[in-house]
Amino acid sequence: MFTLKKLLTASAVSASLSIGLSAAVQAQSLGTPINESQLQGFDLIAQPNGSGYPQGSGTAMQGKAIFERRCVACHGMTGEGTSANTRLVGGDMQSEERPIRTVGSYWPHASTLFDYVQRAMPADAPKSLTSDEVYQVIAYVLHLNGIIEDSLVLNKETLMQVEMPNKDGFIDSSQAL
Amino acid sequence: MTKQELEKVAANGLINRRHLLGLGLAGMGTAASTSLLGADAGLNLEIPGWSKQPGANASGYGSRSRFTDDMQRMSGNPNPLYPGGGASRSPLHQLQGSITPNSLHFERHHAGIPDIDPAQHKLVIHGLVRQPLVFNYEDLLRYPMVSKIYFLECSGNSGSLFGPNPADGSAQSLHGLVSGAEWTGIPLSTLLDEAGVDPEARWINAVGADAASMGRSIPLNRAMDDVMLALFQNGEPVRPGQGYPMRLFVPGCEGNISVKWLTQIKLTREPTHFRDETSKYTDTRLDRKSQQFTFPMGTKSVITAPSGQMKLERQGIYQVTGIAWSGRGSIRQVEVSADGGRTWADAMIDSHQSEKALARFRIPWQWSGGDAVLQSRATDSQGNVQPTRTSLVTEKGNISTYHFHGIQSWAVNTAGDVANVYA
Numbered sequence: 280m281f282t283l284k285k286l287l288t289a290s291a292v293s294a295s296l297s298i299g300l301s302a303a304v305q306a307q308s309l310g311t312p313i314n315e316s317q318l319q320g321f322d323l324i325a326q327p328n329g330s331g332y333p334q335g336s337g338t339a340m341q342g343k344a345i346f347e348r349r350c351v352a353c354h355g356m357t358g359e360g361t362s363a364n365t366r367l368v369g370g371d372m373q374s375e376e377r378p379i380r381t382v383g384s385y386w387p388h389a390s391t392l393f394d395y396v397q398r399a400m401p402a403d404a405p406k407s408l409t410s411d412e413v414y415q416v417i418a419y420v421l422h423l424n425g426i427i428e429d430s431l432v433l434n435k436e437t438l439m440q441v442e443m444p445n446k447d448g449f450i451d452s453s454q455a456l
Numbered sequence: 457m458t459k460q461e462l463e464k465v466a467a468n469g470l471i472n473r474r475h476l477l478g479l480g481l482a483g484m485g486t487a488a489s490t491s492l493l494g495a496d497a498g499l500n501l502e503i504p505g506w507s508k509q510p511g512a513n514a515s516g517y518g519s520r521s522r523f524t525d526d527m528q529r530m531s532g533n534p535n536p537l538y539p540g541g542g543a544s545r546s547p548l549h550q551l552q553g554s555i556t557p558n559s560l561h562f563e564r565h566h567a568g569i570p571d572i573d574p575a576q577h578k579l580v581i582h583g584l585v586r587q588p589l590v591f592n593y594e595d596l597l598r599y600p601m602v603s604k605i606y607f608l609e610c611s612g613n614s615g616s617l618f619g620p621n622p623a624d625g626s627a628q629s630l631h632g633l634v635s636g637a638e639w640t641g642i643p644l645s646t647l648l649d650e651a652g653v654d655p656e657a658r659w660i661n662a663v664g665a666d667a668a669s670m671g672r673s674i675p676l677n678r679a680m681d682d683v684m685l686a687l688f689q690n691g692e693p694v695r696p697g698q699g700y701p702m703r704l705f706v707p708g709c710e711g712n713i714s715v716k717w718l719t720q721i722k723l724t725r726e727p728t729h730f731r732d733e734t735s736k737y738t739d740t741r742l743d744r745k746s747q748q749f750t751f752p753m754g755t756k757s758v759i760t761a762p763s764g765q766m767k768l769e770r771q772g773i774y775q776v777t778g779i780a781w782s783g784r785g786s787i788r789q790v791e792v793s794a795d796g797g798r799t800w801a802d803a804m805i806d807s808h809q810s811e812k813a814l815a816r817f818r819i820p821w822q823w824s825g826g827d828a829v830l831q832s833r834a835t836d837s838q839g840n841v842q843p844t845r846t847s848l849v850t851e852k853g854n855i856s857t858y859h860f861h862g863i864q865s866w867a868v869n870t871a872g873d874v875a876n877v878y879a
Binding site: 307308309310311312313314315318321322323324325326327328330352353361362364365372373377378380382385386387388390391394395398399402403405406448449450451452453454455 | 650
């Protein structure tokens with residue numbers, strides 16, 4: 280990992296640091312400049328405000344076939360799941376018993392579905408779906424939850440407009456740090 | 457020293473922690489059991505075989521004694537429906553001190569451990585910055601670093617204690633998703649400053665290079681504070697299971713936000729609402745509203761010995777010991793009870809404890825063969841006191857099972873069996 284030569288450079292750096300710490304800290308800038316356009320194939324972050332979605336589109340009708348081919352082994356034929364962790368459909372946050380929390384009952388933003396499926400699913404071959412396929416298969420998951428019609432064309436504009444049943448169910452506690 | 461001189465400080469056998477200092481082994485033995493007094497006629501010491509022949513040579517990479525091979529993390533079987541998903545729990549009941557050996561540090565992965573070549577790995581900082589930057593590993597090693605001792609705890613640790621019935625478990629199986637280590641790395645603010653934070657930015661969005669591309673959003677004010685890009689753990693490069701070649705480290709906070717295999721930091725106005733900060737790692741309250749971004753881990757302690765599934769073989773003096781920690785400061789006090797929380801005594805805390813790190817506590821306890829319920833209760837430097845399990849569950853309900861930090865009760869029965877109970 281280290282060559283001897285680099286070790287010497289490193290200790291020279293730390294020697295100079297102990298002499299003039301703040302000056303040396305400021306002088307340290309080894310990051311290489313890069314443009315956002317160079318990150319298009321790298322940055323998968325898709326936010327509720329519509330930033331980060333690729334071109335592409337799809338309907339639940341198209342997504343059904345992908346779901347049945349790529350997802351049912353772990354998530355069941357209709358998204359009922361093969362474990363508590365893989366249930367994708369149903370539940371009710373206001374139910375009397377302990378609520379079952381799924382994409383349909385719990386998730387506040389549809390963007391999360393795009394973001395997550397694109398980065399992490401199918402779990403046995405993540406990032407193997409095209410953008411069109413991601414739009415299609417998440418349209419199907421939303422449709423299984425009764426959130427959208429099976430003919431709705433999901434794309435970067437329409438996805439932003441999908442309203443999730445539990446959209447007002449969350450409280451931001453981040454500043455209680 | 458006689459039994460009479462051991463000052464009892466709480467009911468059911470707790471002895472003043474000061475005796476830990478004065479009490480040598482002989483003293484412990486005297487008080488522990490009269491059967492240990494006097495010479496055992498059958499015991500004749502001889503020079504052992506290993507003292508009569510040269511031992512193994514020095515080696516390039518050390519390993520532990522083969523007699524300690526039973527000290528293992530506890531992890532589930534691989535699940536083909538959750539490839540690479542799972543956790544391994546630290547053997548808390550076998551460990552001492554406040555630093556966890558790297559091989560036994562707990563792990564939690566959502567899509568397995570990637571095999572990353574550091575020469576190919578990139579860390580990108582972009583979004584709302586003056587100049588997006590990409591860093592490589594060799595260059596990062598040249599930055600000024602800091603070393604700090606911190607605990608790391610999965611927010612699901614101890615989650616089974618939210619359940620209606622106490623699970624038959626050990627300190628490891630119930631609480632083993634916490635560990636302590638010295639982390640060395642670059643203050644994240646150094647790198648964010650180099651990229652130049654745009655005044656509009658409010659959040660960083662951190663993404664790992666694992667197959668799940670684990671993502672978490674963290675408020676910028678926190679990211680500029682004590683967060684580091686960790687490159688070393690207990691002196692060696694962070695191990696693959698901990699994020700090699702680099703991870704984020706957010707002291708005191710739920711482990712998941714210390715994103716492993718860190719490859720991307722994007723500065724934005726809003727959080728991303730990643731799946732693991734909406735669907736998971738959120739806390740649904742009794743009123744069915746759910747709290748998001750509940751980062752700090754609560755003030756907590758657990759007795760690691762004697763603990764669940766152990767057996768006390770004979771009456772006498774035991775050193776009750778455990779770990780305490782708080783996501784909001786250092787540990788100021790740990791009290792121990794042997795009667796299920798009716799009376800309490802101060803345990804001794806090792807002096808080198810620091811902020812957001814594990815603190816080791818100890819107190820001598822005389823077990824006279826009767827029923828006992830051992831508990832510990834931590835107080836941190838902010839005055840936060842560890843709650844009872846009942847008050848925590850009453851307040852939070854059990855729809856979500858994250859952030860359990862209530863008091864653990866270990867019952868000892870007359871046979872000496874130690875078990876997890878709700879008391």
